[in-house]
Amino acid sequence: MDILQLIQSNLLTPVILFFLFGIIAARIKSDLKIPEAISEFLPIYLLAAIGLHGGIEMRNTGFENMLIPMLVAICLSLLFTLNHYQILRRLGNLSIFDSYALASTYGAVGAVTFSVGLSFLKNQGVASEGYLAAVLAVLEPVAFILAIFLTNMAVSKQIRTKKQSFVKDNASGIDVGFQETRTKLSQILHESITGKAIVILLGSIVIGYVIGESGFASIKIVFDDMFTGAIVIFMIEMGIVAGQRLDDIKKVGVFLTAFAVIVPTFNGVIGVLVATAMGLSLGGAVMFGLLLASASFIAAPAVLRHAIPQANPSLYITSALGITFPYNIIVLLPVMFTVSTFVHNMEGSIDLFHYVLKDWV
Secondary structure: OOHHHHHHHHHOOHHHHHHHHHHHHHHOOOOOOOOHHHHHHHHHHHHHHHHHHHHHHHHHHOHHHHHHHHHHHHHHHHHHHHHHHHHHHHHOOOOHHHHHHHHHHHHOOOHHHHHHHHHHHHHOOOOOOOOHHHHHHHHHHHHHHHHHHHHHHHHHHHHHHHHHHHHHHHOOOOOOOOOOOOOOHHHHHHHHHHOHHHHHHHHHHHHHHHHHHHHHHHHHHHHOOOHHHHHHHHHHHHHHHHHHOHHHHHHHHHHHHHHHHHHHHHHHHHHHHHHHHHOOOHHHHHHHHHHHHOOOOOHHHHHHHHHOOOOOHHHHHHHHHHHHHHHHHHHHHHHHHHHHHHHHHHHHHHHHHHHHHHHHO
16 A cells, blocks of 8 residues: 555544544534533543553563663753754744744654554554653653753853943943843652643653553453544543644745654654664654654643743744644645555565575575
8 A cells, every 4th residue: 555545545444534524613613612621531441541551562572672762862862852952042033032932842842643643553453662661751852851951051142241231331420230040950850740731741651560461451452442432532622722723834835844843854854763773663763763853842832831832822822723733634644654554564575685684595
């Protein structure tokens, strides 16, 4: 199956169809709305299900076997965040604050996107390494911490410059003034780690690790069989929110629209190739790539509005939710699956060639 066929097949899955349905409902200005209680419950449920499976997989695999993929993911996330900033600042001519906010948004991960990725693989009949849920939990605060640290350094430099200017101009009675706008990293670290998304994910991973497959059997009907159905309902809301933000895409401009498509594609494909080189399965490579390709549109606004208040929220929310999220779940997932299938088949052909050559020699 080629990429276009896979994208077409993906478009006809319930998850994508309900997402598109939500967009249409928003565009025709329907009063359709998911009740607030359900909207708050579904993300918690999805994260709990992901965490439980991740904990069980960690128990089966062993922590030492997931350590290298986790460290590699952290290094790539930091590297990509720095790369995002350079692109946004130098090519996009965005402010320091907007550049760092967007860089961290695209360096962080999207738990909702991760959930859709699991559903996509399930439809393809492909499994993935469940311990990647633990990588998801670790990656969430990493990009934010780096971006906030660098933002604080930039603000400190501005403050020092204004202080020097004040000292020089004070003799002539000119008060240039300055304002301290740095954010405490410890405060942001606490907010990131104790946020409900990370807490429920980490807690579920621990519980899944403790109960194992035998303990999970009693709750499987809730946290496994109903998983796709919950995503479908949640996708209606995501579609409604994305549909409401379509008009804002004009505000972010051509450059940021291109950035929201090209950067995730680059990050995702690199992630697939690196994961394959580390020995992850076909599905695991897709999910690893998705971790690096996704953008945070739930945790990012909650953290950045306090951490970098000077940044324009409409830029990082609209680009992540209105552009990158639909692109990732409709187009990029099939693309990464095709790339992963190709490199795994090629890797298998090389192994077979070596095996035959060895016997022949």
